[in-house]
Amino acid sequence: MMTLGEMSKVSECSVTDCSYNQADACHAGAVTISGPAGHAGCATFIPLTIKGGFDEAAGAVGACQHVECAHNADLECGAPAIQVGLSGDTKADCLTFAAA
Ligand code: SF4
Numbered sequence: 001m002m003t004l005g006e007m008s009k010v011s012e013c014s015v016t017d018c019s020y021n022q023a024d025a026c027h028a029g030a031v032t033i034s035g036p037a038g039h040a041g042c043a044t045f046i047p048l049t050i051k052g053g054f055d056e057a058a059g060a061v062g063a064c065q066h067v068e069c070a071h072n073a074d075l076e077c078g079a080p081a082i083q084v085g086l087s088g089d090t091k092a093d094c095l096t097f098a099a100a
Contacts, residue, residue, distance in 0.1 A: 002076045010059035011081035015092040018045045020053040026084065027053030030062025033077070033094050040066045042084050042092035070098040 010026040020028040028044050035041030053059075061077040071079040082096040 001074055002078065006078075008061040008071075008077035008079050009081040010061065010084055013042075013059065013084040013092070015042070015045060015084060015086065017047045018042075018092060019048040019051055020044065020046070020059065022051060022053075022057070025057035026059025027051075027055070027057055028059050029054055030060050031084075032062055033064040033066060033082075035066075037066075037068060038099075040064070040069065040094035040097040042094065045092035047091070064094075066094075066097065068100055069094075070100040071096065072100075 013021050013026040015021055020026055031042055031044035033040050034043035064077045066072055071077055079096050082094050084092050085095050087093040
């Protein structure tokens with residue numbers, strides 16, 4: 001089991017129309033990575049007309065449902081950090097996904 005102190009960081013997010021994104025950084029306290037198998041989308045993405053989240057650019061991965069990713073352990077992300085951007089059909093994707 002991993003500990004909370006080992007939570008993976010969101011080192012960069014290029015999805016600038018997300019309300020949690022400011023200057024290519026995620027300001028959500030914790031994001032959830034979800035979506036269909038093989039397509040890791042950020043379920044926290046929300047394109048509102050306001051910006052939100054914490055002042056610190058300290059977004060982390062609170063949960064990841066992609067057990068088929070090589071970085072996933074016990075439904076948590078074991079990568080030191082992830083990058084989020086556009087790579088497919090969803091509005092925001094985990095670009096660090098690696099097929100196990
Ligand atoms: S790198 Fe893998 S385990 Fe980590 S958030 Fe992305 S899809 Fe989930």
